[in-house]
Amino acid sequence: MLSQTISHTLRTPLYERHRFFHARMADVGGWELPTAYGSQIEEHHVVRADAGMFDLSHMCVVDIHGTDVRMFLGKLLANDIGKLKTQGKALYSCMLNNEGGVIDDLVVYYLDDEYFRIVLNAHTASGDIQWIHSQIVATNSSVTLVPRRQDLVTGDAEPLAIIAVQGPNARERVFRAIPSTHTAETVRPFNSITVHDAAVGELMLARTGKTGEDGFELIMPAKHAAQVWDMLRSAGIHATGLDAWETLRLEAGMHLNGRDMDPQTSPFDAGLGWSVDLGSERDFVGKAALCTRRQTRKFVGLAFEGAAVARTHSQVTSHQGEVIGKVTSGTYSPTLRIAIALALISPDIQFGSYVSVDVYNNRVSARVVRPPFVRDGSPVQQHDHA
Structure with a gap:
């Protein structure tokens, strides 16, 4: 879970809405954000089966x-x-x-x-x-x-807010809430459109997200965020907290910067080599280093037999006791009903093999699998044995 003790934190333009609907609030990276409105598990399943929305205005x-x-x-x-x-x-x-x-x-x-x-x-x-x-x-x-974030904006630039609406019914519900000449079928994945609504002005609808489900990330003037939130709720979209966002993105095998990668991690170690353009003559920052940098780790998923969750930085060892890596993110999967994790381990370890993980001072066995764990709301069948 993302919850921590609240200290002095920043607040998004939707803070009052979260408090009005009795969200559990916590310090998440310096921001006072909703971690859940009720049951985290129920909110997770709502996104997998229907549509939920998240306040991502801290991005x-x-x-x-x-x-x-x-x-x-x-x-x-x-x-x-x-x-x-x-x-x-x-x-x-x-x-x-x-x-x-x-x-x-x-x-x-x-x-x-x-x-x-x-x-x-x-x-x-x-x-x-x-x-x-x-x-x-x-x-x-x-x-x-x-x-354009409220704490970083300067001059006369207008601060913006972000609401992610995710789930199999997300796009249809968004267009029900925000009338447009576009339809749910006209915006292709990893594309965006700009919608002009008479009530709330200009909204950017981007068909992106980090839950493994379809949907939109809506970017709008911060002053209209609460009104857009209410319009989405009126269209039947459930308010969901960041604890559910965490379990959803982990099931989808999606990275969280600062956990699954950092300035010491190359994109090839983190399993993001597909997003690096080394094939052209174009130069970019870090290219020369990548051309000579040897891959030292492999980004994998770990599937446990039970529900005990491995913490970030938990050691991963071979069954012979050799330390071969560490857990980067771990959680309980509501879809699979087991504990899962993402990890950086030795590139020599094969998918389908078993490793041991330190979970609360106990050595727990886990199977090494290819992320994601869940795709289109259903468990991914793993067939890697070599």
Whole structure:
């Protein structure tokens, strides 16, 4: 679970809505956020079977403008920005340091030839922005960076909020809540559209998310966030907390920066090699290091026989007692009804084999599997034995 003791924290534009509906609030990376509104397990199943919504306004939208913005992003990001040719198209990429380690993983949207939008992870946002500014200086670029999160916004830029609506009925419910000339079928995966609603102004609907379910991430002016939240609730979308988001993303085998990867982890170690463009002549930050960096770890899933959850950093050992890696994220899977984990282990360990994990001072056996554990709401059948 994500819950911790609340201290001095930041609050999103939806804070009062969460309190009104009696959400359990906790400090999540410096933000006072809803971890659950009732049963975490029920909220998890609602997203798998119907539609749930999450307040992700602690994540950071950054708009980037300029005549050479495409060239700049081509140097900044490991994935090929040249893939973005259609307005609204999205691209997942890692942003690397000079040593080829992951500073952040992010989604970038092409809005026009001089305007892109990036969504950064919450806890790395401030450092990410400093890094991007340093690269603007290093490349002598003329691009302008405009943070849109309420605590980072400057000048006359309007702060934005993010609501993720996820689940098999998510898209249909969103268009029921927010009338549009578009339909649930017109927005393709990893694409976005902009909807103009008379009541709440401009909303960006991006068909992205980290739950393993279909749906949208809605980006809107922070001043309209509560109204949009109420419109979505009126369309039958359930309010869900971040504890359910955590179990959903782990079942889907999706990474969380700071746990499953960090600046010391290469995208190849983290299982994100598919998002790195080494095949072209394009240079980007970290490319030279990746070309010579040997893979030292492999990103895997661990399926346990029981319900005891392994903590982050729990040691993974072979049955001969040799330390071969560590757990990066662990949880109880409501869909599978067993404990699961993500881990970085020796690349020599084969899928289908068994390892031992330190769980509350006990050595527990787990099977090494390929993430995800759940796809389209159903358990993935694992057939890896070599």
